[in-house]
């Protein structure tokens with residue numbers, strides 16, 4: 296997904312912009328560009344493909360003098376990924392350059408109007424209307440021109456602008472697309488996320504919808520749509536610069552897999568007190584719970600699968616019925632949701648467009664909303680009645696790992712918290728609290744118990760298709776296991792409820808077909824075992840994921856992955872770890888671009 300950066304200060308802008316864009320690469324992009332202003336002249340450099348190409352073209356920025364500039368990574372929506380369509384876009388008179396994230400929904404009518412007024416369009420993008428509108432409205436005052444321009448736009452946008460007549464200044468405005476200001480000493484920044492800023496400053500201001508900013512080397516001024524200035528509090532980012540980098544691992548994904556014991560611990564520890572789960576952020580919700588008749592969980596991608604995993608513990612412990620819905624479906628489904636529904640919205644980034652839309656739809660029907668989000672200050676966190684943050688830290692690899700496991704962890708904790716609030720507490724509560732406390736250690740064991748994963752990857756990496764099977768909680772994990780495999784290794788991988796095999800899928804089983812069988816739920820273990828025998832007798836190679844002492848499975852499977860003994864209700868967060876490693880090493884065998892898989896974006900901020 297697109298990323299933007301802006302810089303104004305005393306140092307050369309181009310190298311700082313290029314460095315910021317590199318930090319945003321993980322968001323997914325297909326072209327990039329920067330605009331730098333020097334002595335009232337704006338120069339632009341754009342490329343298709345990687346930031347490395349832009350560094351080469353500008354000789355690491357040295358060909359572009361100037362201390363003021365903006366930059367962009369583009370993920371094509373309107374128009375192909377070409378140099379012409381890459382941002383920044385320049386006005387016809389060359390006085391303004393614009394970068395933009397989001398979508399201008401009414402760009403076609405604006406484009407027609409501007410063409411009639413004599414403006415020439417050089418790209419197919421929706422963004423280009425913005426720069427021509429600014430040129431049209433500019434009468435010596437950028438604030439006025441920006442406000443008038445934004446008044447004409449419908450859609451979502453984080454916009455960065457420079458103007459050759461306003462030397463030493465950069466401008467920004469936000470509506471439904473993330474934008475953060477970075478406060479430096481004698482220099483200031485903006486960016487679509489803090490990863491691009493932490494090398495320079497830890498002091499940031501989160502812009503909210505409808506807010507504008509004017510930055511110079513010495514000041515940051517924030518104003519609203521009437522041009523009235525106001526003050527906003529700065530936040531100190533506690534993330535390390537190191538935390539946003541690879542820390543010695545070959546890929547961010549592997550680093551993030553290894554960080555899971557710590558991330559899950561950071562999510563659990565502050566919320567366990569005197570043998571109970573305590574969510575201070577949910578005090579108000581505790582009082583509303585008796586009015587709740589059902590829980591609807593909505594999300595996209597892995598966050599949706601986190602919901603599928605959490606459903607079992609939530610229903611079993613809180614005894615509230617739970618439905619899990621894809622956000623892209625829920626938003627258009629005329630859902631049966633009212634003030635007795637608790638909507639749990641799960642999102643690592645907090646910016647996924649479909650998830651936001653589903654949330655707005657359900658809010659308008661009266662649902663109480665609770666967000667589980669990793670990115671502090673994100674749109675979903677701001678929209679929700681209640682927010683529980685997962686403390687996973689920045690997740691850079693496009694395929695989520697620690698984001699996912701911390702999401703499931705929060706759902707486990709919510710199930711205990713709700714049960715407690717509703718006095719439906721299970722006699723086994725102590726057992727579950729102990730399991731919760733042990734999860735970080737067990738995740739580490741699940742990593743340590745499987746040194747054979749790279750070898751298994753060598754065996755399976757050339758398969759045309761991989762089937763993941765499991766029942767109940769194992770099935771929910773299989774869904775995410777198959778998604779991980781697809782996303783990063785590009786192998787066809789599908790998850791099936793093991794009991795469904797005989798209703799069609801078994802027709803696909805032939806000699807040497809790999810089947811990954813999840814057998815970590817003792818209550819239905821025998822049933823899954825029968826399915827393993829069925830596929831084995833048709834020639835399948837079975838890689839089973841189970842406990843070390845599970846003799847029955849050990850004797851039928853061809854290969855094994857292990858997890859430590861854990862209650863099935865909370866086992867998803869452990870089971871997924873060997874499957875993440877398997878996907879990682881298969882992708883590595885296949886020479887895939889693991890951290891930036893083709894066609895995928897980390898944060899999907901358009902529909």
Ligand code: G6P
Nearest residue numbers: 595596597598642643644647695
């Ligand atoms: C994209 C990412 C997935 C993620 C999904 C939802 O597809 O590639 O890894 O699960 O979006 O993102 P969210 O930020 O809402 O959790």
